[in-house]
Amino acid sequence: MIRFIYIILGYFAGFLGITFGFFVHFLVLSSKSSFGIPFFTPYIPFLGLENNNGIFVEAVWRREKRDNYLNTKKPDLQEHISMKWRENG
Amino acid sequence: MDNHYQIGKVEAIFIIVILSTSKLIANFSFYFVNTVGSGVIVNFIYIGIIDFAFMILLIYLQQKFQNSDIIDISEQVGGKLLKILCGLVCITVLILSAFITLKDFSSIIQKVYFSNFSIIYILMFFILAVLVANFVGFKSLARINLLIVPFVIMAILATFFSIIAKINNKSLTPVFGDSYYKTFITGLSNVFMISNLSYVLFLKPLLKNESDYKKICIISYIISWICILLVLIVTELLFNSTPSKEPSNSVFLLVRSVNFGSFIERIDSLFILLCVICIFSYLSFVVFLINRIFKKLFNITDEKMISYIACTFLFSLCLFPISLSALYYLENYVYRYMIILFSFAFEFSILIIGNFKKRIRKEKT
Numbered sequence: 001m002i003r004f005i006y007i008i009l010g011y012f013a014g015f016l017g018i019t020f021g022f023f024v025h026f027l028v029l030s031s032k033s034s035f036g037i038p039f040f041t042p043y044i045p046f047l048g049l050e051n052n053n054g055i056f057v058e059a060v061w062r063r064e065k066r067d068n069y070l071n072t073k074k075p076d077l078q079e080h081i082s083m084k085w086r087e088n089g
Numbered sequence: 090m091d092n093h094y095q096i097g098k099v100e101a102i103f104i105i106v107i108l109s110t111s112k113l114i115a116n117f118s119f120y121f122v123n124t125v126g127s128g129v130i131v132n133f134i135y136i137g138i139i140d141f142a143f144m145i146l147l148i149y150l151q152q153k154f155q156n157s158d159i160i161d162i163s164e165q166v167g168g169k170l171l172k173i174l175c176g177l178v179c180i181t182v183l184i185l186s187a188f189i190t191l192k193d194f195s196s197i198i199q200k201v202y203f204s205n206f207s208i209i210y211i212l213m214f215f216i217l218a219v220l221v222a223n224f225v226g227f228k229s230l231a232r233i234n235l236l237i238v239p240f241v242i243m244a245i246l247a248t249f250f251s252i253i254a255k256i257n258n259k260s261l262t263p264v265f266g267d268s269y270y271k272t273f274i275t276g277l278s279n280v281f282m283i284s285n286l287s288y289v290l291f292l293k294p295l296l297k298n299e300s301d302y303k304k305i306c307i308i309s310y311i312i313s314w315i316c317i318l319l320v321l322i323v324t325e326l327l328f329n330s331t332p333s334k335e336p337s338n339s340v341f342l343l344v345r346s347v348n349f350g351s352f353i354e355r356i357d358s359l360f361i362l363l364c365v366i367c368i369f370s371y372l373s374f375v376v377f378l379i380n381r382i383f384k385k386l387f388n389i390t391d392e393k394m395i396s397y398i399a400c401t402f403l404f405s406l407c408l409f410p411i412s413l414s415a416l417y418y419l420e421n422y423v424y425r426y427m428i429i430l431f432s433f434a435f436e437f438s439i440l441i442i443g444n445f446k447k448r449i450r451k452e453k454t
Contacts (some may be wrong), residue, residue, distance in 0.1 A: 013214060014202065015358060019365045020214050024221050026236065030229035044235045046099045 041069050094228035095297040098305055103238040104231060104374060105309035108288045110241060110316050111371035114194055114364045117282055118317075118324045120421045125276040128266020129325040130318070132276040137314050140283050143433065144310055147286060148303050150440035153447050156299065159290040159436060160385045166443045175439065176386040180379055182287065182431050184399075187375045188406050189420050191215055194368050196413070197341055198361070209408065215372060216404045222373035223380065223396035227295075230373050237366055242316060244344075244363050249319040251347045252327060281425045282317060285310050286432040291378055376400060 002025065009017030032039045043055070066077050096104070125132040154162050163175035195211045203211060222230050266272040289306050296302060323343060344360040379399045380392040389395065411419075 013210070015362055016198065016203075016211065016214055016365060019362050019369075020218055023218050023233070023366055023369050026233055027222055027225045027229040030232040031225050038232075040232070044232045045097060046235055 037069055042067065094226065094231065096231045096295050097297050098301045100231045100235060101292060101296060101301070101305045102309040102312065103234040105285055105288060105292070105305070106238050106312050106316070107234050107241070107367060107370050108374060109283060109285050109309070109313035110245075111190060111367055112282060112284065113317060113320050114190070114368060116193060116417070116420060118321055120425070121279050121282055121321060122325050124279055125272050126266045127263055127325065128272035128276065129321050131265055132272050132279060133282075133318055133321055135273060136277065136280045137283065137318075139277075140280055140286065141310060141314075143437075144286060144289070144306055147289070147437070147440065148306055150437070150444055151290070151293065151302075153444060154293075156294050158292070158294050159439065160382060161294075162443050163439050166439055166446060171439075173386055175435075176382045178431065178435060179382055182427060183375050183379055183382075184403065184406070185419075185424060185427065186284075187372055187403055189416070189424055190368060191372060191403065192407050192411070192416055193420070194364070195407070196416075198365075201341065202361075212404055212407050215369065216400045218369045219372045219376050219403075220396055220400050222369070223376055223400075224393065227377055230370070230377060234370055237363070237370055240363055241367055242312070244360055245316050245319055248344060248347055248360070249323055251349060252323045252343070278425055278429065280433075281428040283310070283314060284428055284432065285313060286436065287428060288378075290436055291381070372403075376403070 006018060006021050009021045011017075013020070029039050030044060038045060063077055064080060066072050066075055068075075121133075122129055151157075151162075154165070157165070159179065160172060160176055164172035167174075191212065195208055195215065199206060199208050199211055222233075266276075285306070289309075292305070293299060293302055296305070320343070327343060327346060341357065341361070344357045345355065347356060347360070348354040376396055376399045380395045383389060383395045383399075384392050
């Protein structure tokens with residue numbers, strides 16, 4: 001549905017219309033939240049560079065904690081040494 | 090409409106960076122280069138140091154006023170009369186700033202991309218975006234800057250690195266410009282370019298954590314200083330220091346020169362897209378500040394109507410049949426000295442008197 005709005009804006013005002021549409025679209029999305037958490041978390045609002053922030057993401061076997069903004073009951077996702085077969089040989 | 094949202098450190102820094110770097114998109118870099126010639130770098134470092142010193146002084150003077158912006162401080166200093174005067178001065182400066190930026194940029198877009206359109210349609214898009222932004226709320230406006238500013242900084246860096254390689258170093262000499270007097274005395278008026286001082290005083294009540302205020306001011310100052318310096322260097326290198334009467338649309342011509350080999354050429358439309366979003370954000374924040382000032386002056390509960398009034402006023406101001414040379418006179422002389430008087434005389438005098446009054450009150454008790 002929104003693509004038609006972009007098409008109409010693009011037809012009427014070219015890149016200015018598309019930019020306007022993008023700006024308004026992004027404004028509206030920034031004000032939305034999903035189950036109490038802002039829509040663009042963890043990018044916007046910026047929550048720092050630690051703990052799988054979405055910008056620097058660790059390997060699957062290194063992800064030991066769940067994201068802080070989820071406020072989960074169990075913050076630990078997996079054990080410190082998840083690949084036990086490597087340790088045991 | 091959530092205008093009681095309090096912003097974090099990164100959001101505040103990016104808001105100030107957007108407010109400062111939007112000046113580049115209007116023709117201010119041209120006036121800067123025109124004033125000092127080839128002494129751009131030396132002059133900018135010189136005024137950067139002076140401006141930074143004033144900023145530190147401002148932070149120190151504002152320390153005693155918890156959770157207060159310039160309007161609240163003026164009320165504490167001079168009562169309701171000074172509050173209203175301060176509010177009206179702030180609104181005048183903000184409206185003039187927004188008018189100049191909007192009129193200049195929309196005329197650039199109309200000349201280049203929409204030559205068959207009337208400027209009314211272009212202005213309408215900007216005004217509508219500002220209205221929607223203020224209607225949706227400050228929370229979204231603060232968050233959208235978190236997306237825009239990294240791209241703006243990347244665009245400035247890309248422009249700098251793509252142009253710097255092809256330029257003749259002799260354009261930067263003589264390093265001190267035509268004369269020491271021009272670079273260091275006359276060039277002192279270029280301090281209007283870094284207009285952080287006029288915006289940071291509105292920031293304190295919007296912050297989640299007031300103790301971050303000092304860090305925010307310093308970091309945002311450094312980032313905007315670096316961005317403006319990079320653009321000024323390439324403007325100076327590309328357009329030479331020969332003073333011309335007619336301001337070229339320097340940033341637009343600058344981004345048109347960006348190319349990476351023959352594969353990536355004429356990517357000015359991408360940059361213009363960023364510039365447009367930057368201007369949307371800048372104007373929205375200026376109108377937000379105007380709404381806040383009106384709310385404080387006249388104890389209004391709902392700021393929505395003020396957005397309509399401010400936007401209508403700005404729109405009608407931009408439709409005023411002002412010639413380009415009159416606009417450039419406004420930019421180069423009226424706006425320049427108005428910002429200097431506002432940032433360095435008006436704000437500081439209120440803060441100094443306020444600090445003095447607090448000290449006297451403390452001594453009495």
